[in-house]
Structures are given as structure tokens and as C-alpha cells.
Amino acid sequence: MSEDVTYADLKFQDSSQTKNIQTFDNLEEKVYITSKTEMGKLNKLQDIKEELERNVSLQLVSNTNISKKIVNLSITMQELATKLCYELYRRQTEHKCKPCPERWIWHEDNCYGLFDNLQTWQKGEELCSAKKASLLKIKNKRILEFVKSQNLRNYWLGLSPRKDYRSYDSMDEKIISSNWYIRDTHYLTNDMSCGYIEKMYIYYDLCTERRKTICEKLANPVKIESMLTIKDPDGRL
Structure with missing residues (x-):
């Protein structure tokens, strides 16, 4: 439908x-x-x-x-x-x-410690190491002029011990020498020669000989707060 x-x-x-x-x-x-x-x-x-x-x-x-x-x-x-x-x-x-330890000399960025007790080169190197320092290296003219001004005599230097013997060198000739680098001294023997300073020259002698020691290390930053407490510098310190 x-x-x-x-x-x-x-x-x-x-x-x-x-x-x-x-x-x-x-x-x-x-x-x-x-x-x-x-x-x-x-x-x-x-x-x-x-x-x-x-x-x-x-x-x-x-x-x-x-x-x-x-x-x-x-x-x-x-x-x-x-x-x-x-x-x-x-x-x-x-x-x-x-910024240097007591009785150390402050020059520019470094501190220099002079120790007059006589000892072998290796003992001198150990002495400096114990004071967080190293044997003196004369690696630029500023240090050279400073060393000359101190008229140093009979101090071991941070020259690497050598087997070939030399009588002496002029300090001016040693500034750029690679011999300033002290390598590991475990190889040191009784017949090796080490350098020491004698006024204007570097002489060499057996490392077992006994001489004085000069160490160097970086000076600490001068403490600003220690300067703020200083009085008028015109003699009233």
C-alpha cells in the first residue's frame, strides 16, 4: 500500500x-x-x-x-x-x-729563596721541591738582570745534569737553552756534571759536590684586604 x-x-x-x-x-x-x-x-x-x-x-x-x-x-x-x-x-x-715566604726575595712575579747550607745538587733540588719550588732557571732577560744584581756565588742552578763536562758558560748565552728543563733525575750518576752560578758565569762541577741552593717559585697574589688596613704610607705604617 x-x-x-x-x-x-x-x-x-x-x-x-x-x-x-x-x-x-x-x-x-x-x-x-x-x-x-x-x-x-x-x-x-x-x-x-x-x-x-x-x-x-x-x-x-x-x-x-x-x-x-x-x-x-x-x-x-x-x-x-x-x-x-x-x-x-x-x-x-x-x-x-x-707575597713571599719570610726571608725569600720578591722580584716581579717570583719569590727566590737562598739557602747557604752546602749540599749536593740532588739534595738541593729536593730541598726546593719540598718548599713547592724548583732550582733557579735563568730563562729570560728580566731574571738574568735580577740574578746579576744579586752578585750570587756558588749556588746550584736548575740545569739538567750532563755527562759531557764543560768548564763554564756565560749566563747571557744560556737564557734560551733547553738545558734549563730538569728531567727526571733517577738517572743521575756520580760522574755527571751540574751547573752552578758564579757571579756572571755558569760553571760546572760534579753533581755530588756540595754547594749552596737557590730556589724559585711563583709569588702569591697580594691580598687586597691586607692593604686596606695600612696607614698613610709616609712613614706611618
């Missing part, structure tokens, strides 16, 4: 479809509005993020500049403290600001 489709039925179907289309349109519009709103929020958040990144970057640059200024200021203060201490040291060799 066939069903008769009336005008009212068609009208109802059209009305129902229209409502569905309108509902879909409304839903699509809401989705669009919501997406647009969320996109706006996202853009704002992105702007805030970029602003924060710029602020952090500027702060880092500022912190870097401040750090550099602090480093430069520290270097300048250390240089001034060292210069002032050296002036005080020239007046009083055992001044409390001195």
Missing part, C-alpha cells in the same frame, strides 16, 4: 531541513568565533612571551656588562695593591703584605 505524500508533509520536511541548516550555520559561526577568540589569546600570549624574552635578553646583556666591570675593577684593585705592596717591600723587606 503506497503512502500519500501531502503538501503538509513536504512543508514539515523543508522546515526540518532549514532548522538543521540554521543550527549547523550557528554552530559553525560559534566555532569560528571561539577559534578567533582563542587565536587572539594565543597571539597575546605570544606577544607576552616575546616581550619577556626581550627583557631577559636585555637583563643578561646588562648582567654581562656588570660582570665585566666587576672583573676589570678587581684586576685594577689587584694591580694597585701589588704596586703599593712592592713600594712598602722596598722600604721594609719583611712587610706583612709581602
Whole structure:
């Protein structure tokens, strides 16, 4: 039995479809509005993020500049403290600001210890090592001029022991010599020669002979806080 489709039925179907289309349109519009709103929020958040990144970057640059200024200021203060201490040291060799052990000589960046008890070259090397130092090496003109000014005699030097005997060398000729490097001395034998200083020259003798010892090591940094407590340098220290 066939069903008769009336005008009212068609009208109802059209009305129902229209409502569905309108509902879909409304839903699509809401989705669009919501997406647009969320996109706006996202853009704002992105702007805030970029602003924060710029602020952090500027702060880092500022912190870097401040750090550099602090480093430069520290270097300048250390240089001034060292210069002032050296002036005080020239007046009083055992001044409390001195960066070298007691009775050691301070010159530029190094400390020099002179020990007059006579001993073999190897014992002299061991003495220096025990004091966290090494036998003196004359490796540049500044040290050479300092050594000449001290008029040293009969001190073992930090020259490597040698099997071939030499009578003497001029100190000026030995500055760039590779022989200043002291290798492991376990090979040292009784017939080897070692160098010692005699005023302007370097002489050689058996390493088993007994002579004085001169050691060298890096000076400690001058303590800035020790300089801040010093009174007027015009004699009232």
C-alpha cells in the first residue's frame, strides 16, 4: 500500500531541513568565533612571551656588562695593591703584605729563596721541591738582570745534569737553552756534571759536590684586604 505524500508533509520536511541548516550555520559561526577568540589569546600570549624574552635578553646583556666591570675593577684593585705592596717591600723587606715566604726575595712575579747550607745538587733540588719550588732557571732577560744584581756565588742552578763536562758558560748565552728543563733525575750518576752560578758565569762541577741552593717559585697574589688596613704610607705604617 503506497503512502500519500501531502503538501503538509513536504512543508514539515523543508522546515526540518532549514532548522538543521540554521543550527549547523550557528554552530559553525560559534566555532569560528571561539577559534578567533582563542587565536587572539594565543597571539597575546605570544606577544607576552616575546616581550619577556626581550627583557631577559636585555637583563643578561646588562648582567654581562656588570660582570665585566666587576672583573676589570678587581684586576685594577689587584694591580694597585701589588704596586703599593712592592713600594712598602722596598722600604721594609719583611712587610706583612709581602707575597713571599719570610726571608725569600720578591722580584716581579717570583719569590727566590737562598739557602747557604752546602749540599749536593740532588739534595738541593729536593730541598726546593719540598718548599713547592724548583732550582733557579735563568730563562729570560728580566731574571738574568735580577740574578746579576744579586752578585750570587756558588749556588746550584736548575740545569739538567750532563755527562759531557764543560768548564763554564756565560749566563747571557744560556737564557734560551733547553738545558734549563730538569728531567727526571733517577738517572743521575756520580760522574755527571751540574751547573752552578758564579757571579756572571755558569760553571760546572760534579753533581755530588756540595754547594749552596737557590730556589724559585711563583709569588702569591697580594691580598687586597691586607692593604686596606695600612696607614698613610709616609712613614706611618
